[in-house]
Amino acid sequence: MKNKTLVLTRAMLKNGGGLGFSLKSKWSWALLVLLVVWSIPVVLYGYVQMIAFAYQSLAMIGQEGVLLSWGLVISSFMVFFFGIFHVLSSFYFANDIEHYLPMPIRPRQIVGAKFFVIVLYEYLLIAFVFLPILIFFGIQQGCGVLYYVYGLIGLIFVPILPLALATLLVMLIMRVTNLTRYRELLKIIGGTVAILLGISISLLMQRFADVTPEQISELLLSGNHSLAILQTRVFPTVKWAVQALLNYEIAAGLTNLLVFAGLSGLLFAALLFLAELVYFKGVIGISESSSRRYAVRKGSLDRLVKKRSAIISYLLLEIRLLIRTPVYFLNCVLSNFLWPLILIFSFVVAPSDGDVSGLLGYAKGAINDPGLAGIALGIILAVFAFMSGSNGVAATAISREGQDLYIKHYLPISYRDQIVAKLLSSVVVGYSGVVSLTVPLAVLFGVPLYFTVITLALAFLPLALTSMSGLLLDLLNPKLEWDSEQKAVKQNLNVVFNILFSTVLAGIMVAVTVKLRLNLAWTLVVLPLLLLAACIGLYRLLVTYGVSSFRALEG
């Protein structure tokens, strides 16, 4: 008998739940290849430099082993953090679940298969983070083949613990939120809570992992690599992986590796057991929606009927879809408020002494110092550009239409107006993120009112610019063939391209203000002019190329 879990995994991978990006034109392929070929060595080079620096510093105190545990802990961290997003959208908000529900499949088989698919994704991440460290350490220490074998085996098991934790967290929350009538709304809230909880747990763990100087000196005295173990308190199983790598030459290495693999396997089994109990109860009813069924009386119907201009009505439609579709909300809207939250959280959670208050003081000084205020403004606007460029509202605005795009062809609203409405939706979402970041920070840093007002007023420019670039990218190569909404926003290369664009843009903005050492007055002249010119240029492209490629899209 074939293993159903594996059959399911294969089916999910084939259905594009897997790694594949779909690229229609050869151009985008070429662009992607170019990007990868060009950027990977650069990024890798910088990363290896960092690793080398860390290694040398640690070697001075005879604690090189810490490097391995850092690598593993950081990998686990990232898996946990991104795992929450992945698990939410693939376990609970993907359409394919509905196909599996009527099939004679057990909950643990679905969970197992989906888990495997996500694990495959995480391997990419881990390979990038951990492999360079593994290899660097191995070369420096002149390790034997067995070390690399152990390393690769360890790598296979690394994502299991953090991903299982993320899955457990999400499954429990989803089970609880499925109890009432207002499921869809609660799913969104539940997802939000899961993400917030994930962030706070990560931050709290960071704090927990802080060690006192006494502990360190004690460990320093007690000999080689002992510090490495301390770092792993956060993800306890990583300890065995590190031990296995450090002791690969002796039997203890193998024992530790087996313990590590065994524990991960055990945890996975526990997860499947729990899935059997709670998964279906959380997932059934996800497509049900509440319906009220009360008669709309004559008088009240009149009040419900409203007239708006076509563009505003279209904008409202876009925003409603963004907020009401759980996957869009989590990926495009919530992510805007994530950065502010992380920032504010880290100030609240972080120890009040030392670094943070120093940073606060420095930032306060910079904003109030006329010489530095210009640079501060440039950096802040650059951050806004990055935030809005990475939310994906504009970069998936056409892709999100999917097979329903044809509707937008027969409605009597011009393509230009549709483009404007879609741009506005991106700016509105981005701006609400900007406000939620700026206002609390302004209070926290004691930023002068005029500076806050200037910032909020100018924020429109980077937001408009990155929205236009995103929309243009999506108009030129939209991803329209999808069967579950998550494929429209995740696995959409236009988001990646727009993140790259906004990173470059942010870089230019910072470079201009810093290199030219602009004061506030000059920054207020130069940056807006530059941004405005770019906006006008991109807008011209949108109403020419954008409109004609919109018209030509066959949905």
Next chain:
Amino acid sequence: MITMEHVNKTYSGGVRAAADLCLTVPSGEIFGFLGPNGAGKTTAIKMITGILQPDSGVIKANGIDIAKNPLEAKKQIGFVPDNPNMFLRLQGIEYLNFMADIYDVPLDERKERISELCSRFEMEDVLRDSLQSYSHGMRQKIILIGVLLHQPSVWVLDEPMTGLDPRSSFLLKTMMREHVENGRTLFFSTHVLDVAEKICDRLAIINKGRILFTGTIDEMREHLRKDASLESMFLELTDNEE
């Protein structure tokens, strides 16, 4: 009135879905568009409504060229697609407001139309629910209402009868008749021949992108020189074609 002149369309896969289509849909008559699966009905309708652009040929709605003056042409048309699964995350009333905004229906008029149409289709009770919670037929009805808000002078429907219960289907047929009696144009595709036989004043039969016949049912009987049912004539026409 709808006119298509020498319209051609070949999909990128190589399927020729419209081959030199010439068609005039006069106003004041119910015009049925018949053909087997994959004949090219939906393709023709998509070109009329501005969703697809023909490779060549001219299409006009009330004399307005859809290629030259798309917005004006689209405003003439009310289009009911074959798949009613759209705008599922909107409430019924939100969808209706959206359509009325896009078609620029004045406030008083839309209030009147919404309450009249919703009571005719018995949809008042669900206007505050999301379309997701509607059944297939209810979705069809709300889409229909949305399309009729601006009182289109050209009404285009793709397979409108499937999924409607007998009462709603009867209601739709009544409304189609009312529509043309006011001197307006109605063009709909179907493969339900019984329906076509009963309500169409005129029909066209299409197969493999070619129009095989246009005219009334009586003219078809003359053309084929036999007194048969529409079904047997349809089968004969679409079968001989190779």
